[in-house]
Amino acid sequence: xxxxxxxxxxxxxxxxxxxxxxxxxxxxxxxxxxxxxxxxxxxxxxxxxxxxxxxxxxxxxxxxxxxxxxxxxxxxxxxxxxxxxxxxxxxxxxxxxxxxxxxxxxxxxxxxxxxxxxxxxxxxxxxxxxxxxxxxxxxxxxxxxxxxxxxxxxxxxxxxxxxxxxxxxxxxxxxxxxxxxxxxxxxxxxxxxxxxxxxxxxxxxxxxxxxxxxxxxxxxxxxxxxxxxxxxxxxxxxxxxxxxxxxxxxxxxxxxxxxxxxxxxxxxxxxxxxxxxxxxxxxxxxxxxxxxxxxxxxxxxxxxxxxxxxxxxxxxxxxxxxxxxxxxxxxxxxxxxxxxxxxxxxxxxxxxxxxxxxxxxxxxxxxxxxxxxxxxxxxxxxxxxxxxxxxxxxxxxxxxxxxxxxx
Ligand SMILES: *Cc1c(COP(=O)(O)O)cnc(C)c1O
Numbered sequence: 001x002x003x004x005x006x007x008x009x010x011x012x013x014x015x016x017x018x019x020x021x022x023x024x025x026x027x028x029x030x031x032x033x034x035x036x037x038x039x040x041x042x043x044x045x046x047x048x049x050x051x052x053x054x055x056x057x058x059x060x061x062x063x064x065x066x067x068x069x070x071x072x073x074x075x076x077x078x079x080x081x082x083x084x085x086x087x088x089x090x091x092x093x094x095x096x097x098x099x100x101x102x103x104x105x106x107x108x109x110x111x112x113x114x115x116x117x118x119x120x121x122x123x124x125x126x127x128x129x130x131x132x133x134x135x136x137x138x139x140x141x142x143x144x145x146x147x148x149x150x151x152x153x154x155x156x157x158x159x160x161x162x163x164x165x166x167x168x169x170x171x172x173x174x175x176x177x178x179x180x181x182x183x184x185x186x187x188x189x190x191x192x193x194x195x196x197x198x199x200x201x202x203x204x205x206x207x208x209x210x211x212x213x214x215x216x217x218x219x220x221x222x223x224x225x226x227x228x229x230x231x232x233x234x235x236x237x238x239x240x241x242x243x244x245x246x247x248x249x250x251x252x253x254x255x256x257x258x259x260x261x262x263x264x265x266x267x268x269x270x271x272x273x274x275x276x277x278x279x280x281x282x283x284x285x286x287x288x289x290x291x292x293x294x295x296x297x298x299x300x301x302x303x304x305x306x307x308x309x310x311x312x313x314x315x316x317x318x319x320x321x322x323x324x325x326x327x328x329x330x331x332x333x334x335x336x337x338x339x340x341x342x343x344x345x346x347x348x349x350x351x352x353x354x355x356x357x358x359x360x361x362x363x364x365x366x367x368x369x370x371x372x373x374x375x376x377x378x379x380x381x382x383x384x385x386x387x388x389x390x391x392x393x394x395x396x397x398x399x400x401x402x403x404x405x406x407x
Contacts, residue, residue, distance in 0.1 A: 009332065011258040014325065019208020022331065024324035027207040028291050033187070036194045041209040043114050048216060057109055057217075064138060065101045067220060069093050071228035071385070076355040077372070084238065084378035086371065087385045088358070089225050091249065096131045098361060098390030099218060099249045104131040104200060106217035108139050111198035118142040118197040122186040124151055124179035125315035126158025127390065128202030133167035143167040146185040148178040151315065158394065179319055180307065183293050203246025204323035207294035211324055218252020225385060226256050233383055239264040239374055242387040243366040244337070245281075245316050247323030249389040258334060267326060268370045270312035271339035277302075281310040282339040283322040284330060292321040313342040313402075314362035314395075340369035348372060349392065349399060361390035362398075 019025045027037060047053040061067040070093065074086045091099040111119055119141040123129030129145040136143035145162055149171045152159050162169050175181045190199045204214045229237055240257060242250035244267040257263045272280035287298040290305060300308040300320045312318040329335040340348075348368045353359045360368060364387070371386040378384060392399075 009258065009334065011255060014328070015208060015212055019212070021211070021324045021328035023289075024295075024297050024327040025208060025211055026296050026324075028294050028296065029187075029207050030191065032191045033194070033207075036190065037207055037209070039114070040198075044110060044209050044213050047110055047113060053109065053113065057106055060105050060109070061102065061220065065095045065105060066093060068224045071225060071232065073232070074356050077352065078375070080351070080355055081372050081375040083380060084375045084382040084384040085380075086375050087229065087232075087237070087383065088388045089221060089253065089385060090388055091221060092358070092360065092364065092388045092391035096127070096134050097393060098127050098131070099221060099252065100128050100131040100202060100390075101134065102220060102252070103202070103214050103217040103248060104128070104135045107198065107200040107213070108135040108141065111141065111200070112139055114198065116141070116196060116198040118144070118193065119200055120144045120146065120186050120189050120197055121200045121202060122146045122179065122182040123158075123202065124148070124182070124318065125394070126151070126155040126162070127316060127394065129167070129169070130158055130161050130165075132200050132202075133162040133165040136167060137165040144189065145169045146172055146182040146189070148172045148176065148182050150177040151179065151182070154315070155394075176309070180293070187293070202248075204248040204251050204325060205246040205293070205295055205321060211295070214248050215251045215255060215325060218248050219255050221249065221252040221387065222254060222256030225253065229383070229385065235383075236260055236263050237383040237385045238262075238378065239266065239382075239384045240387070241266045241268060241367045241371040241374065241384065243268050243317060243363050243389060244322060244326060245270075245319055245363060246321075247326045249387055251323065251325055253387040254335060258329070261334075265335045266370060266374070267335055267337045268366045269322070269337060269339045270314060270317035270366060271341040272311040272313070273342060275339070278309040279311050280339070281312045281318050281320070283320070284337045285339060287322070295321065295324055297324045297327050298322050313345055314366065316361070316363040316390075317366060338370050340366040344369045346399070346402060349395075353392075358388070359392035359396065360388055361392050362395045364389040365392075
C-alpha cells in the first residue's frame with residue numbers, strides 16, 4: 001500500500017477497532033487476558049467521551065500533578081547554540097518528577113470507575129513505579145510494583161520512595177532481572193487477579209487499548225505547548241524534539257501537531273555506546289518487525305527472534321521495543337527519528353545544568369542532544385521546542401560516579 005501524504009492523515013482515525021496503527025499494534029496476549037483487555041477498552045471508550053471523567057482528570061492534573069507546565073525560553077542555551085530560539089516544555093516540574101504522572105492519574109481514575117481495588121505496575125528505572133505508588137496512595141488502592149532485582153539495586157532510592165507511599169515492591173529474579181522480566185511478572189499477576197486488579201502500564205506500548213489510552217493521557221502536553229507557543233511567538237514552532245523510550249512523552253507532545261505538516265517532529269532514541277548489537281536501544285537502527293509483550297512493532301532481536309540485550313545510560317529508554325504509533329508515523333515520514341549516544345548525553349546533561357540551572361533527566365537529555373544539533377543548523381528567526389520529560393534528581397548519583405570514573 002503506498003503511503004498517503006502526511007497532510008491526508010487523520011490522527012483521530014488511529015488506531016482502528018482492533019488497535020492497529022497500520023500494520024503495527026494489535027492484541028497479542030494469552031486467551032486469559034483477552035476479556036480483561038476488552039473490558040478495559042470498553043470502559044475507556046465510555047470514559048474518554050464522558051465530560052465528567054475528563055473534568056475530574058483535569059482537576060487532579062492541576063491540583064495534584066501541577067499542570068499546566070511552563071513553556072520556558074532557554075535564553076542561554078539559545079545563545080550558546082547560536083541558531084534557532086530554544087524553548088523547553090517543562091514536564092520536569094510535575095509532581096514525582098516526570099510526565100509519567102499524567103498517565104498514572106488517568107489510569108487510576110479509570111480503575112476507580114471500573115470498581116477495581118488493587119493496582120499493579122511494572123517499573124524499570126522506578127519513575128513509573130513512583131508515579132503509580134503516588135496515585136495509589138492518593139486514591140486508596142492496594143498497590144504492587146514489579147521491578148527487576150538488578151533495577152531495584154540500581155534504583156534503591158526509588159524503591160524506598162514507593163515503599164514510603166505504601167506500595168509493595170516485588171523483586172523479579174528471572175532472566176536479566178530488569179524491565180522486560182518485570183512486565184512478564186505483572187502480566188502473570190494480572191491474569192491471576194484480573195477481577196480485582198487494574199494494570200497501569202507505563203508507556204504507549206503493549207496490547208490495545210494501552211498505546212491509545214496512554215497517548216491520550218499525555219496529549220495535554222502538546223495541547224498546552226500549542227497554546228503557549230502561539231501566545232509567545234504568534235506562530236507554530238519550526239521543529240519539535242522529544243526522547244523516545246516506549247514513546248509516551250513523545251507521542252503526547254507531538255499528537256496535537258501531526259496535521260501541522262510544516263512543523264518538523266523528531267523522536268530521539270538511545271544510541272548507548274554506539275549502534276552495534278547489544279550496545280544501544282535504538283529500535284529504528286537495526287530493529288525488525290516482531291511481537292513483544294502484546295504488541296507488533298520494531299524490536300531489537302536476532303535472526304532467531306530472540307530479544308537482543310539493550311544498553312543505555314538512561315534506564316527509562318532501555319527497552320527492546322518501540323510504541324506502535326511511532327513505527328506507523330515513521331513509515332508515513334511524518335515523524336523523523338534520530339539517536340543520541342551516552343557520551344553526548346553526559347555532555348548535554350552538564351551543559352543544560354550549567355547554562356540554565358535546570359538538571360534534566362538522562363532520558364530527556366537525549367532530546368536536548370539532538371535539539372542542540374538542530375538549533376545550530378537553524379536560523380535565528382526559527383523556533384525549536386524540546387520536551388523536557390523529567391528532572392535529573394534521580395540521576396545525579398549515577399552521573400557523579402560516571403564523571404569521577406572518567407577522570
Ligand atoms: C520513563 C521516561 C521516559 C521514557 O518513556 P516514554 O514512554 O518514551 O516517554 C522519558 N523521560 C523520562 C523522564 C522518563 O521517566
